[in-house]
Amino acid sequence: MSAARPGAEDFGAQLSFDRSAPGRRAVDVPAWGGEETPLPNAHLLRDSVRLPELSQGGLVRYYTALSARNYGIDSGTYPLGSCTMKYNPKVDDLVASLPGFATAHPQAPAEEAQGTLRILLELRRGLAEVTGLPEVSLAPAAGAQGELAGVLMITRALEDRGDLETRRRILVPDSAHGTNPATAAMAGFTVTQIPTAADGSLDRATIERELDETVAAVMVTIPNTLGLWEQGIEEVADLIHDAGAYLYGDGANLNAIMGRVRYGDLGFDVVHLNLHKSFSTPHGGGGPGAGPVACTEELAPYLPAPVVVEDGDGLVRFETPERSIGRLQQFHGNVGVLIRAYAYMRALGAEGLRAVSGQAVLNANYLRVLMHGHYDLPYDRPVLHEVVFSGTRQRREHGVRTYDIAKRLIDHGFHPPTVYFPLIVEEALMMEPTETEPPEAIEALAEAMIAIAAESAEDPETLHGAPWTAPIGRLDEAEAARRPVLRWQPADGE
Ligand SMILES: *Cc1c(COP(=O)(O)O)cnc(C)c1O
Numbered sequence: 001m002s003a004a005r006p007g008a009e010d011f012g013a014q015l016s017f018d019r020s021a022p023g024r025r026a027v028d029v030p031a032w033g034g035e036e037t038p039l040p041n042a043h044l045l046r047d048s049v050r051l052p053e054l055s056q057g058g059l060v061r062y063y064t065a066l067s068a069r070n071y072g073i074d075s076g077t078y079p080l081g082s083c084t085m086k087y088n089p090k091v092d093d094l095v096a097s098l099p100g101f102a103t104a105h106p107q108a109p110a111e112e113a114q115g116t117l118r119i120l121l122e123l124r125r126g127l128a129e130v131t132g133l134p135e136v137s138l139a140p141a142a143g144a145q146g147e148l149a150g151v152l153m154i155t156r157a158l159e160d161r162g163d164l165e166t167r168r169r170i171l172v173p174d175s176a177h178g179t180n181p182a183t184a185a186m187a188g189f190t191v192t193q194i195p196t197a198a199d200g201s202l203d204r205a206t207i208e209r210e211l212d213e214t215v216a217a218v219m220v221t222i223p224n225t226l227g228l229w230e231q232g233i234e235e236v237a238d239l240i241h242d243a244g245a246y247l248y249g250d251g252a253n254l255n256a257i258m259g260r261v262r263y264g265d266l267g268f269d270v271v272h273l274n275l276h277k278s279f280s281t282p283h284g285g286g287g288p289g290a291g292p293v294a295c296t297e298e299l300a301p302y303l304p305a306p307v308v309v310e311d312g313d314g315l316v317r318f319e320t321p322e323r324s325i326g327r328l329q330q331f332h333g334n335v336g337v338l339i340r341a342y343a344y345m346r347a348l349g350a351e352g353l354r355a356v357s358g359q360a361v362l363n364a365n366y367l368r369v370l371m372h373g374h375y376d377l378p379y380d381r382p383v384l385h386e387v388v389f390s391g392t393r394q395r396r397e398h399g400v401r402t403y404d405i406a407k408r409l410i411d412h413g414f415h416p417p418t419v420y421f422p423l424i425v426e427e428a429l430m431m432e433p434t435e436t437e438p439p440e441a442i443e444a445l446a447e448a449m450i451a452i453a454a455e456s457a458e459d460p461e462t463l464h465g466a467p468w469t470a471p472i473g474r475l476d477e478a479e480a481a482r483r484p485v486l487r488w489q490p491a492d493g494e
Contacts, residue, residue: 011058012065012471017488019062020052026059050490069471071415073282077441079367081386081418081430082177082225084255084277088340092280095343096336106331110317116335117316120308123342124292130353131251131271132262133294137303139333143252146272146291147183147219152325153270153295153302154217154246155187160323167216167245173202175226175422180219180250189216196424200228200379207236211243221250222266223257225422226379227364227386227432237267246270246299254278255435256361256385259354263294270295279341290337304328359435360385363442367433370446374453378425386432388425395427400456400463402427407474408455410467412448 011019039045054062072078073087096102104116124136140146151170158164170184173194181191192210197203207218218240222230230236240247249263249271255278263271275281276289283289295303305327306318318332348356361384368377368387375389391402406416406429418430433442456463467473 010065011061012069015488016052016054016059016062017050017490019054019058022053024053024055024058026054026056071410076414077433077437077445078415079417079431079433079445080415081227081388081432082252082421083283083418084252084274084385084432084434086255086434087436088280088282089344089347091347092340092343096339101339102336104335106335110315114316116339117308117318119339119342120332120335121310121316123338123345124308126342126345127273127292127294130254130258130262131273131294132264132266133268133271134264134297135300135303135307136292136294137305137307138290138292138338139304139306139328140272140291140293141329141334142287142289143250143272143274143277143291144179144183145328146274146293147179147248147250148186149291149293149304149325149328150248150270150272150295151183151187151189151217151219153293153299153304154248156302156323156325157246157299158216163244164216166213169210169215170248171207171210171215171218173220173224175200175224175424176219176221177225177250177252180221184217184219194218196224196226199381200224200226201230202236204232204236208239211239211245213244215240215243215245217246217248219248219250220268221253222263223253223384225253225430226388226425227253227256227383228379228381229384233266241267251294252277253385256357258357259350260357264296270299275337275341280344281337281340288334288337290334290341292333306332308332356435357385360433363433363435363437364431366439366442367431367446370443371449374450375429385434386430388422389429389431390425391427391429394453394456398456398460400460402429404460404463404466405429405449405452405456408452408463408466409448411469412451414445414448 101116104113110117120138124138127136128134137149140149155164158167168190169192170189171192171194172180172184173196175196184191194206194210195203202220220230220233222233224230237247246269247267249268251263251271251273254273258278270293272291272293274289274291276283281289293303301321301323302325303321305320305324307321308316309319310316345353364383364385364387368383371389376392378390379388391400391405394400394405402419406419409416420428421430422428433445452463465474
């Protein structure tokens with residue numbers, strides 16, 4: 001994040017285009033001595049594409065300087081909530097990039113890809129064990145795609161039962177991630193919002209009132225996006241099943257309960273996981289990810305294709321379940337992400353996975369206790385993997401918004417938390433330290449947040465203008481969205 005040392009040239013201060021000088025080259029290709037083959041359509045080539053011309057040293061310094069301006073999990077604590085932006089063991093990247101995996105052709109015959117296929121099979125079995133649901137498809141490429149797969153599977157099951165005409169509603173709590181109602185709507189259902197009770201859990205009375213023969217499913221995130229356990233979820237599952245509906249589980253927060261509680265044991269019919277959130281794949285840059293779906297025997301015939309299976313003679317191959325909802329993308333899912341997940345699972349083992357969830361919960365609660373009293377905590381009780389504070393007091397008393405607090409945290413050397421989510425918490429500050437942060441990192445983060453709470457009383461203007469130390473200060477977000485400058489423009493207007 002820091003710019004260059006004082007007095008030194010900051011190679012990242014300009015774009016590569018602005019650093020360009022005619023004739024400079026990063027690589028010299030020797031002249032071709034053989035016969036030249038003319039291009040078939042040489043007249044289509046442009047005379048000038050105005051690419052930056054840099055020496056090799058200039059190019060390396062430029063990108064090195066840019067990389068030093070970035071802030072990632074490799075540079076410091078990254079408390080972004082709901083995203084489980086954790087430190088991912090480097091060995092998992094190493095395993096996924098072994099040439100045998102990385103260069104395997106997606107259309108190679110199964111006989112020639114038995115190593116990769118067996119990893120997928122074992123991952124499938126491992127995820128079935130972790131979720132307590134026997135059947136798994138690794139095909140979905142993201143959590144949201146896993147959700148869509150799950151709801152489409154429910155749609156098919158209702159169709160086969162002859163119930164699809166009447167069951168047109170899906171109940172979704174108001175604390176849910178936006179992808180939950182979006183998924184239900186995309187699959188053609190009407191969304192009924194379930195309010196959150198005063199203690200942060202599902203409003204049981206509303207669920208009981210709403211559950212009737214028009215309900216196809218209830219989507220529940222557990223623990224929920226407030227980081228809270230859903231007390232009595234087993235009874236809710238029974239109510240849902242008695243009403244003839246399915247219980248969909250959003251498993252994005254698996255890292256809070258991994259190795260301790262299983263969705264299948266709680267009564268969930270189908271659940272998606274986000275391997276890029278809880279099984280070691282760097283995420284936040286928009287992918288790739290993996291959102292496997294796990295389900296009961298009843299829903300297995302509808303799983304998205306392909307599903308990895310083992311024949312009687314030990315050959316591992318892909319198959320399409322009988323009433324499959326079909327394919328969600330080309331080939332077999334994001335295999336690189338799946339291999340990382342497998343490496344992570346094998347390296348940690350059952351005890352290690354259990355330790356991850358224990359440490360994640362301990363860390364979130366340590367942060368909760370350290371920051372307690374300095375910010376409002378609308379749902380003031382022990383949490384699981386994350387804690388959602390509110391900047392309401394700072395706003396009311398000092399005119400400082402959560403947005404200002406988040407930007408100021410950059411000046412204090414940390415990545416901001418997730419803000420304004422979940423929607424039911426005013427001025428939400430959602431923080432998730434994850435299992436890999438040591439106590440001193442959590443203490444330093446809490447100290448920075450406490451210092452910012454004091455600054456908001458003493459010097460609100462500093463917060464309104466933050467960040468002051470980042471290479472780029474506060475942007476006009478409306479202007480950036482409406483009139484984005486996405487292209488370099490030559491100064492001479494050419
Ligand atoms: C991240 C998240 C999703 C969506 O998953 P993607 O992999 O981003 O598509 C759904 N629900 C919850 C609770 C999440 O945190």
